[in-house]
Amino acid sequence: xxxxxxxxxLYIFIIATFIVLFFLMYQTFNKPGTSRFQIAVQTxxxxxxxxxxxxxxxxxxxxxxxxxxxxxxEENNMLKEELLNMEGRLNQHIENSVQFxxxxxxxxxxxxxxxxxxxSEIIGESADNNHQIRLINRGSNQLLQRNFIVIRKEGxxxxxxxxxxxxSSVQLIIDHRSRVPALIQRNRVKGLIYGTxxxxxxxxxxxxxKIKIGDRVISSGLGNLYPxxxxxxxxxxxxxxxxxxxxxxxxxxxxxxxxxxxxxAILPSITDSxxxxxxxxxVE
Amino acid sequence: xxxxxxxxxxxxxxxxxxxxxxxxxxxxxGLKINWMLIFMLLLTFRHSSISLSFLGVFAGIIxxxxxxxxxxxxxxxFFVTLLLARQLIKLFYANTFFALSLAVSVMTILEGWISxxxxxxxxxxxxxxxxxLTSTLPLAVLHGLxxxxxxxxxxWGEKHFIGDTA
Numbered sequence: 428x429x430x431x432x433x434x435x436x437l438y439i440f441i442i443a444t445f446i447v448l449f450f451l452m453y454q455t456f457n458k459p460g461t462s463r464f465q466i467a468v469q470t471x472x473x474x475x476x477x478x479x480x481x482x483x484x485x486x487x488x489x490x491x492x493x494x495x496x497x498x499x500x501e502e503n504n505m506l507k508e509e510l511l512n513m514e515g516r517l518n519q520h521i522e523n524s525v526q527f528x529x530x531x532x533x534x535x536x537x538x539x540x541x542x543x544x545x546x547s548e549i550i551g552e553s554a555d556n557n558h559q560i561r562l563i564n565r566g567s568n569q570l571l572q573r574n575f576i577v578i579r580k581e582g583x584x585x586x587x588x589x590x591x592x593x594x595s596s597v598q599l600i601i602d603h604r605s606r607v608p609a610l611i612q613r614n615r616v617k618g619l620i621y622g623t624x625x626x627x628x629x630x631x632x633x634x635x636x637k638i639k640i641g642d643r644v645i646s647s648g649l650g651n652l653y654p655x656x657x658x659x660x661x662x663x664x665x666x667x668x669x670x671x672x673x674x675x676x677x678x679x680x681x682x683x684x685x686x687x688x689x690x691x692a693i694l695p696s697i698t699d700s701x702x703x704x705x706x707x708x709x710v711e
Numbered sequence: 712x713x714x715x716x717x718x719x720x721x722x723x724x725x726x727x728x729x730x731x732x733x734x735x736x737x738x739x740x741g742l743k744i745n746w747m748l749i750f751m752l753l754l755t756f757r758h759s760s761i762s763l764s765f766l767g768v769f770a771g772i773i774x775x776x777x778x779x780x781x782x783x784x785x786x787x788x789f790f791v792t793l794l795l796a797r798q799l800i801k802l803f804y805a806n807t808f809f810a811l812s813l814a815v816s817v818m819t820i821l822e823g824w825i826s827x828x829x830x831x832x833x834x835x836x837x838x839x840x841x842x843x844l845t846s847t848l849p850l851a852v853l854h855g856l857x858x859x860x861x862x863x864x865x866x867w868g869e870k871h872f873i874g875d876t877a
Binding site for chain 2: 437441444445447448449450451452454455456461462464465467468469472475476479483550551552553554555556557558560562588589596603604621624
């Protein structure tokens, strides 16, 4: 027996390695959450990523503040002109929004939504080419948890996939694993947003639904993961074959995922006021 | 042997740094170069030690932790690729820039195919053939092009750390 083991120990070791790796993979696939190894790796790599990020952003700031001043004067004149045009429109919008907020407060009188947005910087991205993941410099120490939503002012970015104490990985909506229940804002037609690695598509749209290029698509709030009303993008193309039950719409994403540097992670709503107070104290 | 392992570990850590930091800013044709894979392949081609294959497992699971989170997936693909790379060097003289570039490209395609095959079992919506064409194949070409430069740095490391080159 010992002779057998000693003569084939390398092969035994290789097979054992495969078994361990398959077991690990199976376990991490079936168990949602962040594995300890992942937390350890992310915690170790965090200081390096933040250091490099801060050096790069310092250099960028210097560039933007001093060297890029040439275009500022021209841009300033253009913006002044634009500002004058905007003032008129703003007055109209203020009128509308006063009305809107009054009506909305009537509708939501029973709910006191305490929504917190945590500002985060993107410090890295997925190490492979097959997944659309960004690493942000906020983690469980800042109360972030798996499945919290990440947005920008332009629209929906994604959800938190895993969390370590100092950083989290965000699965973008363009990742092929991402699914977001959505609707077309104009006529409330429902569908599901699929990530296609290089963009997004709205699938499972009723074949009789009337959609057109340029329609705004927002999250529908179904499934309780993504809140309702966050802009996702605009319809840029429609596909429908006669034998298919559903239409598919190609979307232009509201967020330019190649350019994002900062995002907001949303802590979920807390309706109970006591809980809200407790939450506030935790944040402080 | 110990020196080789230490050198490989050091090079692997440099590869990790390049994967997580450098790749964030440098993505030729929108692709992230897998520095860890190139380093491990080159070391395997030059030294053919089995310990490098096991070190490759470590490199793979670091990559898993920094991407999708299924720990072991890239570990398996790296392990298989490096084990096969050990066999491949028996077939050709692996010490010229061209031969190594070609070998690295071929092994990159193999590694990509293995990892995507496993991934497609876990993630049913994954379009394996599309990713092979749009991501793995261009990446293999890119790896082939950067291999001579990385090989130079590996040789430099060997000279200074091990004392002689293979």
